Amino acid sequence: MAEEKSSSEVEELRAEVERLRAEMGGPPPTAELPVEGHGRTGWWRPVVATVLIILMAVLAPLSVVARWAHDTVSDTDRYVETVQPLASDPAVQAAVIDRITNEIVTRLQIDSVTDRAVDALASRGLPPLAESSLRALSGPLAGAIDGFVKEQVTSLVESDEFETAWVEANRQAHTQLVAVLTGKDTDQVQITNNAVSINLATLIDTVKQRLVDRGFALAGQLPTINAQFTIFQSDDITKAQTAFRLLGAINTWLPIIALLCLAGAVAVGRSRRRTLVAGALALALSMLLLGAALNLSREIYLNAVPTDQLPTEAAAAIYDTLVHFIRLSLRALLVVALAVAFIAWLTGPEGAPAALRRGTSRAIGAVRQGGDRVGLDTGRFGIALHTYKTPIRIAVLGGALLIYVLRDHPTGGFAIGLLVVAAIILLLVELLSRPPAPAGDGTAAPPAPPTPS
Numbered sequence: 001m002a003e004e005k006s007s008s009e010v011e012e013l014r015a016e017v018e019r020l021r022a023e024m025g026g027p028p029p030t031a032e033l034p035v036e037g038h039g040r041t042g043w044w045r046p047v048v049a050t051v052l053i054i055l056m057a058v059l060a061p062l063s064v065v066a067r068w069a070h071d072t073v074s075d076t077d078r079y080v081e082t083v084q085p086l087a088s089d090p091a092v093q094a095a096v097i098d099r100i101t102n103e104i105v106t107r108l109q110i111d112s113v114t115d116r117a118v119d120a121l122a123s124r125g126l127p128p129l130a131e132s133s134l135r136a137l138s139g140p141l142a143g144a145i146d147g148f149v150k151e152q153v154t155s156l157v158e159s160d161e162f163e164t165a166w167v168e169a170n171r172q173a174h175t176q177l178v179a180v181l182t183g184k185d186t187d188q189v190q191i192t193n194n195a196v197s198i199n200l201a202t203l204i205d206t207v208k209q210r211l212v213d214r215g216f217a218l219a220g221q222l223p224t225i226n227a228q229f230t231i232f233q234s235d236d237i238t239k240a241q242t243a244f245r246l247l248g249a250i251n252t253w254l255p256i257i258a259l260l261c262l263a264g265a266v267a268v269g270r271s272r273r274r275t276l277v278a279g280a281l282a283l284a285l286s287m288l289l290l291g292a293a294l295n296l297s298r299e300i301y302l303n304a305v306p307t308d309q310l311p312t313e314a315a316a317a318i319y320d321t322l323v324h325f326i327r328l329s330l331r332a333l334l335v336v337a338l339a340v341a342f343i344a345w346l347t348g349p350e351g352a353p354a355a356l357r358r359g360t361s362r363a364i365g366a367v368r369q370g371g372d373r374v375g376l377d378t379g380r381f382g383i384a385l386h387t388y389k390t391p392i393r394i395a396v397l398g399g400a401l402l403i404y405v406l407r408d409h410p411t412g413g414f415a416i417g418l419l420v421v422a423a424i425i426l427l428l429v430e431l432l433s434r435p436p437a438p439a440g441d442g443t444a445a446p447p448a449p450p451t452p453s
Contacts, residue, residue, distance in 0.1 A: 041270070049269040049278075056261035057282040061290040063258055064329045066251035069244055072325050076174045080167055086321055087166040091313035093157050096229060098311075100157075100204055101150045103227040104211075108145065108218060145216075152210045156203065165206075169198040197228035230309040273344050280341035287334040294323055331412030336404065339419050364430050371431075382434035389433055396425050 072078050086092045156162055204225045211219035247254075262279045269275030298319055305315045346353050378385070385392065400422040404410055 045268050045270050049265040049275050052261045052265035052268075053275075053279045053282050056258045056265070056279060057286040059254055059258040059261065060283055060286045060333070061293075061330070062247065063251075063254040064287075064290060064326055064333070066247035066254050067329070068323075068326045069247045070251040072322070073244070076171060079174050080171050082324065083170050083318075083321060084163070084167055086318060087163040089314075089317045089321075091311070091317045093162075095311045095314035096162075096200070096203075097150065097153050097157050099227060099229055100153045100200055100207060101146070103200070103204060103225050104149050104153075104207065104219070104222070105146050107222050107225065108149075148216070149207070149211065149219075152214070153207050156207055156210065161206070162203065165203055166198075169200075169202070173198045197230045200227045200229050201225060273347055276344040277341050280337045280344065284334050284337035284341065287330040287337065290330045291327065294326060298323075328411045332404075332410045332415045335412045335415040335419070339415075364427075367431055368434075378432045378434055382432050383436050385429050385433035386435050389429060392429055393426060396422050396429075 072082050201224060204227060208219045208222055262283070265279055266272050266275045298316070301319055302312055302315055305312075310318075346356065348354065400418050404415060404418055407414060
């Protein structure tokens with residue numbers, strides 16, 4: 001009795017599978033599903049696929065850095081757009097304030113001026129008590145002037161006027177940056193001390209005029225001060241020059257070669273699906289390693305930069321700003337790589353992927369039945385969605401990929417948002433699609449002929 005019951009359940013399950021296969025447009029009952037990797041033999045396939053995946057994982061981070069070097073470093077407008085936020089960074093503002101204040105106060109020579117004034121008065125019969133009192137006041141006087149100058153500099157640096165001057169100064173400094181990284185002097189720029197600096201002369205002149213307007217006439221007697229504020233300095237500039245020239249020459253081809261390596265690995269692998277999963281995970285791992293390399297390079301740079309040229313806090317802010325595009329790109333590629341790996345894994349013919357698909361199908365079917373019970377009828381629209389489900393899936397995924405590719409510097413958040421929108425659209429298609437009613441639906445089936453005794 002138990003055997004008959006078990007056989008009946010098996011037959012019911014087979015009938016349900018065949019019905020679902022027919023609705024999904026699957027192969028006929030007699031057709032055998034292809035075995036993954038069947039016929040793709042040869043010891044060389046996994047070897048070649050592994051080599052191509054490793055090569056892709058090496059080229060992918062280089063592609064990101066090369067595009068950064070081309071888009072951010074070589075392009076003046078892009079460079080200025082990148083460094084513009086530094087004008088409002090507290091660490092950079094503090095460094096600029098200290099530099100301008102020191103340049104002005106040093107040239108004012110308050111102590112020297114005070115001593116000369118006291119000596120002149122003493123030579124004309126100034127009483128000794130008055131002379132000693134004036135000399136004692138020289139220190140507080142210098143401190144008060146120092147504070148007054150710094151107050152005016154701070155007011156300027158924290159204003160919109162400083163941001164405008166910062167942008168213009170960096171636009172001029174970009175020529176110097178390119179000269180440093182290419183190792184070539186120009187008519188306007190000579191490479192000095194392996195550093196890229198901006199000229200603070202315009203800002204200092206503005207501060208001097210502010211001091212004069214507020215009654216400090218001594219500031220108007222100062223000559224033009226061409227003080228430089230270093231935004232990049234490295235003793236290993238020769239290595240940077242070599243890398244910059246190489247990446248600049250091949251920045252267009254690196255991403256293409258990396259994609260071709262991944263496509264070639266999938267093409268020759270014994271299992272295309274598993275090879276794609278491995279390639280996508282290798283790409284994700286390479287982006288994580290790139291992020292770790294940026295963090296390590298940050299520490300190396302901060303330890304190497306001379307603090308008398310650039311304070312550590314300001315150097316950190318400038319470094320983080322300059323490599324911001326690299327971080328955005330690697331996060332975006334990390335999200336896409338993980339999404340591709342998950343989708344490829346989800347298409348597996350057995351095991352956990354198949355169980356997950358069955359569970360999802362049952363959940364979607366339950367929602368559909370609930371909609372049918374409350375009278376939700378998608379009609380011809382639902383039938384059309386079911387009929388063209390595969391083209392719709394291709395269109396949604398292809399459209400998402402096209403939007404991602406056309407996006408100018410996509411971020412990780414943008415990639416996640418795009419994937420979520422595509423997933424919601426595909427889910428709605430599944431929920432709203434309905435298979436067409438079979439022929440003769442709603443009519444009573446003819447009675448079976450009597451079985452002869």
